[in-house]
Amino acid sequence: MDVRPFWLAGRPETGEAELTVTNPHDGEVVAICSVPSAEQVEQAVAAAEAVRKEAAALPVHVRADALAHVARRIAERADEIATLISRENGKPVLWARGEVNRAISTFRFAAEETRRYSGQVQRLDTDAGGAGRVAYITRVPRGPVLAITPFNFPLNLVAHKVAPAIAVGTPVIVKPAPATPVSSLVLGEILAETALPQGMFSVLPVPNERASTLVEDPRLPVVSFTGSGPVGYALLDRVPRKHVTLELGGNAAAVVLADADLDWAASRVAVFANYQAGQSCIAVQRVIVEDGVYDDFVARLLPAVAALVTGDPADEKTQVGPLVSEEAAERVQQWVDEAVAAGGRVLAGGTREGATVAPTVLADVPADAKAYREEVFGPVMVLQRVADVEAAFAAVNDSVYGLQAGVFTRSLDVAFRANRELEVGGVIIGDVPSYRADQMPYGGVKQSGVGREGLRSAMDDFTYEKTMVLTGLTL
Missing domain, CATH: 3.40.309.10 (Aldehyde Dehydrogenase; Chain A, domain 2)
Known part of the structure; x- marks a missing residue:
């Protein structure tokens, strides 16, 4: 069986270690995935940092077209990807097909939101002290995103982090669940077909015990985590000065x-x-x-x-x-x-x-x-x-x-x-x-997490508001 490469700054690479993925139903080997070394993880983070300004300056049409391309290619490979999800996760193919369809929608919604996500103008002469002034308000990427994703939706929950990151123009590094990395590696193949700059994305199937290096790296100021509560809150406690979003559990x-x-x-x-x-x-x-x-x-x-x-x-x-x-x-x-x-x-x-x-x-x-x-x-x-x-x-x-x-x-x-x-x-x-x-705000209160997913909501989470005031205007 061929070893699946990981994606380092948009390029397929292999490391010295390997991860064997098996089908929970019958123990069949689904894939053998290459695991990046510590040096390769460092290269991915450095590449994300190096490309952050270029990514933020990408024209809207480039980001939107890349997202639309991903949606189309997932649709074209839908049967293949659904089978992979089912085999690596144990999910019935009935539900795996539903997940693929949702991922298509997630990237399509992101493409649409990218074209709508623009600044607003606010007149400030509602008060005498603001005469001749206008505020131009935009949202600016916080910086590269570390996306830590779970096993239960190995494609669509990755999509809910990757798509809004691309939409706002920020690099993203995906650390998939070790049990189910194959779907995200296929997503990496599709992302590599776009015109996004190298460094814009990496997919690194590192073991959980090595994730702390990524979590603590100051060059990744945003951490978006989906998974169990104890792990999520331990992560939040470890990096209290980072912008951390947690989509945790529940007993619905x-x-x-x-x-x-x-x-x-x-x-x-x-x-x-x-x-x-x-x-x-x-x-x-x-x-x-x-x-x-x-x-x-x-x-x-x-x-x-x-x-x-x-x-x-x-x-x-x-x-x-x-x-x-x-x-x-x-x-x-x-x-x-x-x-x-x-x-x-x-x-x-x-x-x-x-x-x-x-x-x-x-x-x-x-x-x-x-x-x-x-x-x-x-x-x-x-x-x-x-x-x-x-x-x-x-x-x-x-x-x-x-x-x-x-x-x-x-x-x-x-x-x-x-x-x-x-x-x-x-x-x-x-x-x-x-x-x-997938387009609606989604997230919890109490111990179910902080922040919201759903394309527009996640795009807001990955950015901050910036105001420019123009002075001396005749309104």
């Missing part, structure tokens, strides 16, 4: 109220507690159901969960595949067992075979159990019966996390109440918390 709640369409709610909760094998920070974990419809909802939910197809991720019919590793599956199984030992009941699933955990439904789980309090990151949901809307919203907020919540209701008043009261970054009315449109 879906609230089912008495006026909900129960068939729709049950079908959506069943799928989106288990899609990506639950390895999504907005996968449904807590299902909070109003007492009057609890039994009816559960009677609809359990058949919907049982109908999910679990198995080989390469099979077109598979909806639930393995977790990213057997170790991850063992940890999920342990949390389920702990919840049961503490008094919880298994209504469905609760078993594991290798890296695959059966779609699991738990009830009567104590509020201090890990499966309720922490982020399971596996195909496990916990049911909770509540008396009314007030109790439901209090239950959602009874969490250190606050990424997104879903509320199944037909009431417009309740929808706006949810938006007022729920302590989360996004409220999805009439659907699961797992809904995300």
Whole structure:
């Protein structure tokens, strides 16, 4: 098997070490990737620093055309890339195709935002002291971005960092998850086809234990991290003077109220507690159901969960595949067992075979159990019966996390109440918390992170506002 090169300042390079990527489903070797040496990492950072002024001065059309090219090329290679995602991640090809389509949209949205992202003029003669003055306000790149990305969306979560960096004209260095570097290396191939200057991007599959060198390097003033909370906050504590954005985890709640369409709610909760094998920070974990419809909802939910197809991720019919590793599956199984030992009941699933955990439904789980309090990151949901809307919203907020919540209701008043009261970054009315449109602001509160993704929001995060005042004008 040929060794895949990494991308150093826009050029394919190889190092002395190698990383073997395997399929979580069957252990098949997917790829052997070259790992950059410390010297090569230094070269990548130096190149990003050297090109930062050229990158910032790139004409808008050059940046927009590069992003549009990436969108087109991903679309042309969609089947190939979806297969790679499925094989390196264990994600069913059904969901891998969805990820590819989202990445296409992410780069397309970035191209569109690049053309719209311009300065504004503000008259200052609203006060006598500002007579003859106008402010011209622009946004300026903070500097090269270090993008640290997770395994669960190995293409689109990379896109959400690379695309806004290119859009605002700043170099970006990607450090992909060691378990799933192949998708980002393919993205590097496509970026290399553009007219972007060398040094504008690097993709460096270094081990996690070597990431601190990149994190602490002063030439990378922006760190954009997606991953687990403990790692993210440790990173933030390490570089408090850098501009750090964190997209962290959650234990997302879906609230089912008495006026909900129960068939729709049950079908959506069943799928989106288990899609990506639950390895999504907005996968449904807590299902909070109003007492009057609890039994009816559960009677609809359990058949919907049982109908999910679990198995080989390469099979077109598979909806639930393995977790990213057997170790991850063992940890999920342990949390389920702990919840049961503490008094919880298994209504469905609760078993594991290798890296695959059966779609699991738990009830009567104590509020201090890990499966309720922490982020399971596996195909496990916990049911909770509540008396009314007030109790439901209090239950959602009874969490250190606050990424997104879903509320199944037909009431417009309740929808706006949810938006007022729920302590989360996004409220999805009439659907699961797992809904995300790639152009919308996305991020959490409390221990779910700081900053926002979504193209325009990330572009703002990667830049700062700069004001020029023109004086002595006749307005």
